[in-house]
Amino acid sequence: MASYAGTRSGRVAAEEYASGGGWIMFASIMLLVAGTWNLIDGILAIGSSRVYVGHQAFVFSDLKTWGWIITVLGALQLLAAFSIMAGNAFGRWFGIGAASLNAIGQLFFVPAYPWWSISMFTIDILIIYGLAVYGGKKFEAA
Numbered sequence: 001m002a003s004y005a006g007t008r009s010g011r012v013a014a015e016e017y018a019s020g021g022g023w024i025m026f027a028s029i030m031l032l033v034a035g036t037w038n039l040i041d042g043i044l045a046i047g048s049s050r051v052y053v054g055h056q057a058f059v060f061s062d063l064k065t066w067g068w069i070i071t072v073l074g075a076l077q078l079l080a081a082f083s084i085m086a087g088n089a090f091g092r093w094f095g096i097g098a099a100s101l102n103a104i105g106q107l108f109f110v111p112a113y114p115w116w117s118i119s120m121f122t123i124d125i126l127i128i129y130g131l132a133v134y135g136g137k138k139f140e141a142a
Contacts, residue, residue, distance in 0.1 A: 024084065024092070027130030031081035031095055034123050038074025038102065042067045045112065056111035066109055073102045084131075092131050099127040 044051050045067025056063070080098040083091030103124035110117045 021134065023130035024134045027095065027127045028081050028084040030123055030127050030130070031077050031084065031099065034102065034120060034127065035074045035077030035081060037120065038070050038077060042071025042074055045070060051113070059108055063112060066112060069105055070109060073098070073105050077102060092134065096128055096131045099124045099131070
């Protein structure tokens, strides 16, 4: 007899999640968390908050510009998370793209907040891994 795990849309066999479904759930939740954190970081940077390191030198532009970039990346991550939770196969690839762009953006944001940026980069790598490893039926391309 198959065991069942509860989901938003009903009951799904636990075997369906055996090949990476837990990673999908982890990645979608982490996309939500990372997107929210990026929105907060971006708003703080746009508002010239005193949270960030003083006298930083960016690769290009200034802290306000990077605040807008991080805010947009956070919004993309939130959209990707909601798309994955809705069960879209496209959402998985969109999530990989959003996490990849954010990973690159966080490396450029290191001068503003070094330890936080490296932590966010690590979370993005875990998100990419979680979305790339899944091989279940729900997200297969038909």
